[in-house]
Amino acid sequence: MTETASDNLADFLPRRRQMLAGTLAGSLAALFGAGPAQADDVVLADPKAYPTAAFAQKTEADALKAMFGRTATVSPKISLDAPDIAENGAVVPIAVKTDLPDVTAIAILALDNPFTISAAYRIPPGTAAAVSSRIKLAKTTTVLAVVEAGGQLYSASRSVKVTLGGCGG
């Protein structure tokens, strides 16, 4: 499943834009606060559970505190797939998966975006912990994948360069 998300809170509506057969298997993520995945095209979030404040934060520390109430430690068990140089900064494909046990949530952060958290997913029990999304990057930034598992918070990061392009050899 590919969810399209953005750093803009107004765009962060729970919608499923595309179902791609190739990426569906083993990748089932529900929107944060929406509970278990629904079969419907549109999933309505519970307004009381929606973490509005977390999505408005502007630093990694504030965002993780607001969303998860703790800090993350680096884990080699998280796979974060992102381009080295974005082909289009407006739609940068990001994929996160992990072998960590008891995963309850996955979040994607772009540290130099105006709002730090780009997307967050609650992972229901028994679901393979794998999500893919596209995020918008304003400029070259560190992208952070955060995994909540077994009551702890883990992370992995990569730098994604956003360039004007041109002038190839």
Added chain:
Amino acid sequence: MGLTRRAMLAGAGAGALAGRARAATDPAAANAVGGPAPRGPSPAIGVRILHITDTHAQAAPVRFREPAANIGVGAARGRPPHLVGEAFLQDFHLAPGTSAAHAFTFLDFERLAHRYGPLGGFAHLKTLIDALRAEAGPGRSLLVDGGDLTQGSGLANLTRGQDMVALANLLGTEVMTGHWEFTYGEAGLRALLAAYKGSFVAQNVFLTDEAAFANAPAFDAASGRVFPPYVIRELGGHPIAVIGQAFPYVPIAHPKRLTPDWTFGIHPHKLQAVVDEVRGKHKVDAVLLLSHNGMDVDLALAARVRGIDVILGGHTHDAVPVPQVVGNPGGRTFVTNAGTAGKFVAVLDLSLARGRLVDLRYRLLPVFAEQHRADPAMAAAIAHWRAPHAAMLGEELAEVGPLLYRRGNFTGSMDQVICDALRTELDAEIVLSPGFRWGNSFLPGHKLTMEDLLSETAITYPSVYVQTMTGAALKGAMEDVCDNLFNRNPFYQQGGDMVRLGGMDYACAPREKIGNRISAMTLNDGTAIEASKSYKVAGWASVSLPQDREPVWDVVARHLRRNRHIVIPRPNRVKLIGVAGNPGYAAT
């Protein structure tokens, strides 16, 4: 062909697997530099790979001056390919003034160009390659092309690369990957591949999610790969895998609209899976990566991926006589780069056992056209393709004053000519001209033709533009391009040289970080460029602006026709900061 016999003995190099190939050089062979070229593969060597790359559609012999500035920063400082001039000669034990010194360095270029004549040309390459294949014996050789075969001449631009694919078929090129090939668009590239008799391989080109959703054509729907990732060939009884690595940044370095359905990138993990597949499933005896990454990227990639024996590299146009040895968790990988413009043929002789490389010898042979008879069939094919456009291509525009060349990190006299022409013809204060690494060199007194001018400019997005930019925007653009050249992480480099500036001078500190490299920007009259002030800027080869004006070659040709004699009244200067003593920089 003075240079060459710097034998690489993988076994002897075991003590220095992560070091420089130099440590593994056969000492007896090192003395052969300047002596006669060795004849035939040594008895233990059973398979011969011939590698050409980045010929940039130069069907006829050319002159091509190697750079005086190819600066490496950080870990790349002073390490091949970041050696020029005297430092290059010393590192590779070449004597000054020899034919090899002329082929591999810019030193004394004009004098030696007259002495040794032009290099390359497909008719001459054909004769040499046929001889090298005959030496290896039937069924024991493979000719591969690393890409940038089909772009870089006026004729290739007119035929959308078809002329060069026809020549490659005659030459016997069996496997290739690509870069500028993609700038003919998907339909153009597919037409080229329909005509091509060999295999086009690329493990790192995938359908975008949208294109996959719309069932766009792909080699393999499950992986989304648009092209076969590799081919397996049996040579001398040994199965050998050639994996393709296309230029990873096509939609960034060129207009994205040309390849809207495809996504690129380096993809080390996916490459690792392909290597594991050819070793595990196909039990190959050698794994070669035919790469258009550029040499710095290849060196970094070799350290990460296990199981590749040799990376046959291109893109950065580095003529490196000796493979570099890179250690990785699987052992070691040899990394090469084979120059540009048809100047060189790389000869890789392999001795193989079941599942492993035993020994190898590598030579990067300069192809001096006068030393090889022109193959008649190839010469006829070249003439056949050129004939319909001969009058247009042969028009003499102006006489060359000072030596014209492009290659170099910051400036080239040919680019100054282009900038001066655009500045005058388009009435601009400043001109931006792309830092391409292709583009021939022309000696004083030469009558520059339209064909020559097109060898510097022939691309599929050639429109000139004029726009207003603030000083701040100009600096931002320059910082961005400069970071693509000098970012300390090679995966963030794209392989071109610095954008050329006409009408202004500046200072550059390559060792700084993005945002801090460019300073002291001044107009030709010495006025400092102000961040908030607006300037009229002309240019060409924009990846984002519409293609709605004249192609750059028409504007420059108009200027040259009017002046009849090429002079450079006011060369623009780039003051370099912090590179004193860098072996990749020679003050000229």
